[in-house]
Amino acid sequence: MFEVLLLITAVGAGFLGAILGLGGGIIIVPVLTLVYQVNIRYAIAASLISIVATSSGAAAGYLKDSLTNLRLAVLLEVGTVTGAIVGFLIASFIQPRLLFLIFGAFLLFSALMMLRKRTDHVAVENHPWSEALKLHGSYPAENGWHHYKVQNVPFGLFAMFGAGILSALLGIGSGIFKVLAMDGAMKLPIKVSSATSNFMIGVTASASAGAYLLRGDVRPEIAAPVAIGIIVGSLFGARVMTKIPSRKIRQIFVVVLSIVSIQMIIKGLS
Structure with a gap:
């Protein structure tokens, strides 16, 4: 009976996560810990396993559509995988109550970011690393192929290191941080940022999930x-997403995220 309830809950988490572009991990971990009283380390490990599976399917579609910047993804994964390993080592020494507090703070941050209006920031010139490693690229658009350049590559690597730590600590893909870094700092088009982030999420989660598996979590x-x-x-969320006004859904879900984050923080403090 418990497994059936988990399955139904996870379907709802995946549905909402796909509509909001945040992934199911950011929803399922609070539900598992607050509603089902599952140990937060087990909830994080289960979330990471699901991220690997969902990211793999979506990443294949973006690769087919030529939206993913593979060269950039491989470089930035050096930062995220290193961060994921460091995050796992840190998690071994962090008390569960602190994990609740960190997750609650992350949910509040995510709620604020969901209200942020996404606009493309176009890079005017390549960073020297981008020029040397040929990280710039192009993607298909309605009026032909759009060419773009890449800035602030060292900062992007540092940001991915932080995203990797959060991924291992909280059992999330940290996609929101990856998109913010690529979109805001590295000046990639938002479509390329989202597609490249999705590809990277699966690799980062694989590194973290492997470590949790070895520890028995x-x-x-x-x-x-x-x-x-x-x-x-x-799968259902991706199909429904185009038919539902995303602005309304985001406004409602910001309230839900805020409430859940407060509950996570209260549980951590108690």
């Missing part, structure tokens, strides 16, 4: 229904 009775449910929910 991956519980099959929790991870299996969560992963299956989020995959199914994501």
